[in-house]
Amino acid sequence: MDEKFLKPYSPSDTEKRIYELWEKSGFFNPDNLPDAKEREPFSMVLPPPNVTGTLHMGSALMLAIEDTIVRFKRMRGYRALWLPGTDSAAIATQARVEKNIQKTEKKNRHDLGRDELLKRIDTFVEQNKTTMLNQMRAMGASLDWSRYAYTMDDARYRSVMEAFMRMYEAGLIYRDYRIVNWDPKGQTTISDDEIVHEERKAKLYTFRYSKDFPIPVATTRPETKVGDVAVAVHPDDTRYQKYVGKEYDAVFCDVPIHIKIVSDKAVDPKFGTGAVGVTPAHSQTDWEIADRHDLPHDTIVINGYAKMTVSGRLEGKKVIEAREIVVDWLNNENLMEKEEDVSQNISTAERTGGIIEPLPKLQWWVDVDKQFVLSHSEIPGIASGDATTLKEIMRKSVESGATTFVTERYKRVYFNWIDNLRPWCISRQIWFGHRIPVWYKNDKMKVQVESPGTDWEQDPDVLDTWFSSGLWTFSTLGWPENTDDLATYHPTDLIETAYDIIFFWIARMILMSGFFIGQVPFKHIYIHGLVRDVKGRKISKSLGNNIDPVDMADKYGMDAVRLSLVMGTAPGTDSRISEDKIRGYKHFANKLWNITRFILERTKEITLAEKLNDADANIHREVSNLIQEVTDDIDKYRIHLASEKLYQFVWHRFADEILEESKPILMGDDKDARASRARLLRETLDIFLRLLHPFMPFVTEEIWQRIPDRSEKLLMIASWPSYHKE
């Protein structure tokens, strides 16, 4: 017996060495697996972590689940590909770098210029990337590094440009002047789903524009009222019918305004006074009302820095200051009728926390409702050559079952989102990202990747990071080229990700994959929940409750960290992590270590029986049932149950009972019983190592490398145990 077994299992002496053994074997690349060509493919892309920092427990959970599945599939004989990558996370990354520079050098991005800022970002990204890839290795992730992709690398750049061009040619990408979600803090537009609503207390003011104005209106944003062009009332509201169509002039806080009374069904007669001051340039709803009534849209009174642009006492004031000034003015003029406290949802930018200022801007959009002809379609319900829409692709892909949610309820969440989907704003006023391939000269515009000539100016904006992420399942496999990888591994079999990016990412991948290759991007969607701290709180920097997975692995071993994340964590539900939990699973790794020691020690001088006796055959059947259940569980992605069953059986059935009762047998006089039991124990150990390997790859491989009679050299590619159907 290997002398190592005489001491407790030491993860820190083991993990790095074992990972190198795997990586050097070349079998992370499925094409190197024995008889690769005969194997059925299984593929999965890693949701690329943002290069903004280091891995957190959420990423660790994701890696643990995915690695467990891909190791299982590999052992089951699949040509298993797990494709690694990292994400540039445009806005988040640029914001981080800008902040650092602001702090250390007191410079903003304009002081540096576009080229210099991008250089700085590249340096930052390189550093983080190295750290993160090493962390993924530390997790034991059996990723095929030969296919590593980064959202901003050359191959992905080509895919993104190609995608933009094709969508533009199909008329799905267009440029439009309309209200956008402007983030004054990040100085960029963001899409609807990058908004986070925060409930805050606000005051609702009821006032009149002037003494002779007939209708009082209510607002939470008095400062925008200098941009009003109309008052809208509900068509059925009898109180105000007589005023509809009338026009009034007033000077509101030094600003001359012209107000027309219109009737529009978007107005709720029961809210406030039943009359809305219409501010087309600073409200989505109002912009649409203005559209319907042919009102002017160009009454911009707030700029991109959230400051007032009108002249008079409000000039240059921040919106918050302007609000107070307007309120004072209304009170002084006796125009204020009521002030009441209300709570309202305020829109903030997910990445920067800035309060969104709706502003009209000329931006690029993806039209999800426009019809186009999908020339090639493998999506059930849409035939090749059918006219369809992006929204329909998203709907049919899931409705038809071509792609399924492992946790059924997320299907309804997904449909709910599609139903509310509006045009997707894809241009961002930042510098880090894929620059929009559009060129301008005077009032001419060309859409192409290469510059049309020296006197043409490229659009300064870059694409929403989710635009390129949406291509991920196929851009990583070589699209737009017709590669073998694409033919072999797409659609991918599984996507595994957190529920907070179903809309950002899952839906966009379905959209993009459907449009560009007429396929679903993946057959199954496994959604995992958030990892919370021991008190159930979200893990965040400000709370300082982050537990670093690699730190924990240094203390307790990565197998323990992985088990603590996976055990009892049902798909789609949040879980809690604590150091105590991790410590507990370290004990399990050691238990397995000692089980091995016991078996090797106690059976080394016994010649194994040819055949199991009846008692041992019964135990073998028990083990066989376990194999069946565990296999079935993992096949159905119930890895939380599979791991618990294994833990339970190995420790409390096998070690506590079977090994205990084996002691007298192995030391007894019955030679046949001894031989039979020795064989049972050796075989069962072999089976356990295989079954446990996907969950705790390091300790199982380490043991495997040290047992004398193993049939296959590397546990990582050993075959999954078979079982007899009852």
Place this chain on the structure above:
RNA sequence: GGGCGCUUAGCUCAGUUGGUCAGAGCAACCCGUUUACACCGGGUAGGUCGGGGGUUCGAAUCCUCCAGCGCCCACCA
């Protein structure tokens, strides 16, 4: 306003198509150090599975109502 969930032992949660599903881990208490492991073993705890009603031969598991809690979406100014 719309949607999705949660409520099971002190704590954290499992419970897959309704029938050994009333469970696990941790914590607690008692006992044990005969050589695999003290990173251990044995034992103990009695939770009417949030509440009411219903379907069923049978429900934690399906339906309905009620009470708490959470999340997501939404242009109520």
